[in-house]
Every structure is written in C-alpha cells, then in structure tokens.
Amino acid sequence: MATIPTGAKKIVTTNTNTYFSANNITIGTAIPTTGTYASGDIIINSAPSDSEIGWICTTGGKPGSWKVIQSGVDVTSLPWNSITGKPPTFPATLGTKATEAFAGDKGNTAYTHAKSAHAPSDAQKNSDITKAEIEAKLIGDISTHNHDTRYYTETEVNTLLNGKSDSDHTHAWAAITGKPTTFPATLGTKATDAFRGDYGNTAYTHATSAHAPANAQKNSDITKAEIEAKLTGGITSHNHDSRYYTETEVNGIVDDINSRLGNVSGKLPVTFYKDDNGDIWFV
Numbered sequence: 001m002a003t004i005p006t007g008a009k010k011i012v013t014t015n016t017n018t019y020f021s022a023n024n025i026t027i028g029t030a031i032p033t034t035g036t037y038a039s040g041d042i043i044i045n046s047a048p049s050d051s052e053i054g055w056i057c058t059t060g061g062k063p064g065s066w067k068v069i070q071s072g073v074d075v076t077s078l079p080w081n082s083i084t085g086k087p088p089t090f091p092a093t094l095g096t097k098a099t100e101a102f103a104g105d106k107g108n109t110a111y112t113h114a115k116s117a118h119a120p121s122d123a124q125k126n127s128d129i130t131k132a133e134i135e136a137k138l139i140g141d142i143s144t145h146n147h148d149t150r151y152y153t154e155t156e157v158n159t160l161l162n163g164k165s166d167s168d169h170t171h172a173w174a175a176i177t178g179k180p181t182t183f184p185a186t187l188g189t190k191a192t193d194a195f196r197g198d199y200g201n202t203a204y205t206h207a208t209s210a211h212a213p214a215n216a217q218k219n220s221d222i223t224k225a226e227i228e229a230k231l232t233g234g235i236t237s238h239n240h241d242s243r244y245y246t247e248t249e250v251n252g253i254v255d256d257i258n259s260r261l262g263n264v265s266g267k268l269p270v271t272f273y274k275d276d277n278g279d280i281w282f283v
Contacts, residue, residue, distance in 0.1 A: 032063040
C-alpha cells in the first residue's frame with residue numbers, strides 16, 4: 001500500500017462507499033477536448049493552483065461540458081482572467097452607450113423615480129379635460145364643494161324669497177307709499193311737482209359731460225400781467241401770415257434802401273415806391 005502524504009484529503013472513505021461508483025477520477029492538465037465522459041467524472045489538475053485544482057463534467061458527452069473545480073478561493077487575490085462578466089475597461093467607462101456603465105447617482109435617481117407613484121398611462125392634463133367629461137363627473141349632489149360669501153346658499157335664498165310677494169299679487173292704491181299727490185304726476189319746477197323727462201335727460205347729459213375746472217376763468221377776463229407771465233421766452237409755435245414782414249425781410253429792405261441811398265447823394269428830396277413784387281423804387 002502506498003504511503004498517504006501528510007495533509008491529504010480522503011475522497012473514498014470505505015470500500016463500500018459508492019460516491020464515485022459510476023464515475024472516473026483521472027489526472028490531467030486541462031479540460032478534455034476528446035473522449036467520452038459521464039456527468040460527474042473528475043479530472044484532477046496535475047499542476048493545481050488556487051483557481052484550478054481540477055475539472056468536473058457537468059453534462060455527459062464527447063467530451064461533454066466541464067466546470068472548473070477551485071480550492072478555497074482567496075477573493076482578495078483572484079486572477080483577473082478568472083473573473084467573468086467584467087467590464088471591457090477598468091474602471092468602467094461611464095456613459096449612455098450599450099457598452100458603457102451608467103453613472104450610479106443617475107441610476108439611483110432613475111430607480112427611485114421608477115419605484116415612485118406615477119399617474120396612469122391614460123392620464124391627461126387638467127387643461128385637456130373637456131366640458132362633457134366634467135359634466136359626466138358632476139352628476140348628482142356635490143357635497144365636498146362650498147362657495148364663498150359672494151354666493152347665497154339655498155337656505156339664504158329661500159329665506160329672502162319668503163319675504164317677497166308673488167309676481168301676480170296686487171296692492172290697494174291707499175297702501176302704496178311715496179306716490180305723487182296727483183296721478184299722472186303734475187309736471188313743473190316746484191318741490192311737489194315732477195320734472196319733465198326731456199328736460200331732466202338734457203340736464204343729466206350736461207351734468208355727466210366734460211366741464212372746465214372749478215377755478216377756470218373766461219378768456220376775456222385774463223389780465224395783461226397773466227398774459228406776459230405766460231409769454232416769457234421765445235414763442236416758437238406761433239407765426240404771422242403774409243400780411244406781416246419777418247425780421248429777415250425787414251432787414252433785407254433796410255439794406256436795400258441803404259444801398260440805393262448811397263447812389264442819390266445831392267439829389268434829395270427823393271420819393272420811394274414799392275411794387276407788388278416787394279421791390280423798392282425811388283424818384
């Protein structure tokens with residue numbers, strides 16, 4: 001019998017053990033690529049490592065499907081090639097493409113939003129609701145809504161109506177107060193007369209039309225001092241008509257006269273004339 005090394009692990013404990021009665025345990029260097037194997041067959045790695053101490057057939061066949069048998073794995077020092085599902089870059093590239101990782105804070109926001117309460121898929125904005133939809137909801141009494149003090153309640157309206165008379169009721173002439181002493185009323189200007197409607201309407205129209213202010217005065221009553229007080233400075237908005245000479249025209253005439261007088265020395269007296277064109281003549 002061979003000597004069992006110290007620290008060896010026992011696989012079959014007794015001669016009557018049936019753990020591997022239907023399977024083969026062999027030694028190899030890799031998962032087989034040829035041969036026929038049954039589910040449960042084991043190949044022990046002849047050069048074992050923490051990541052691969054052997055392989056086990058999980059589906060029988062030629063050569064079947066195999067899985068790695070690992071020892072107690074130290075998760076702080078796993079070989080990079082033994083990790084499955086890892087991103088193509090490390091750290092992962094953040095982005096919105098199919099090959100990128102989504103930012104955790106944004107993903108958490110989206111997840112929280114997805115788990116929160118939402119309006120149903122057929123919900124609509126309040127502004128889109130139609131009159132017909134509102135009326136369909138308002139069938140029957142609405143006990144949850146109250147108007148403010150601008151509106152009368154049914155009780156208040158009934159109380160007010162109870163103090164009124166029907167439209168077809170009658171009153172005795174003697175029961176009517178404030179009526180004129182004569183009927184129809186006497187028109188006139190006394191305190192006991194009624195004022196004529198046409199005169200009253202004319203007075204009302206005049207009373208509601210635009211008026212001069214209470215401190216207004218007639219133009220004929222304005223004083224010279226008041227006019228002079230208003231005329232301080234130049235008056236640029238007023239022009240005289242063609243009956244008057246402007247300052248420029250007068251200066252032109254004077255200059256023309258002075259020029260012509262220079263040619264009549266010793267010939268005075270001289271008579272001056274002005275024609276319809278404004279030209280000056282002398283004899």
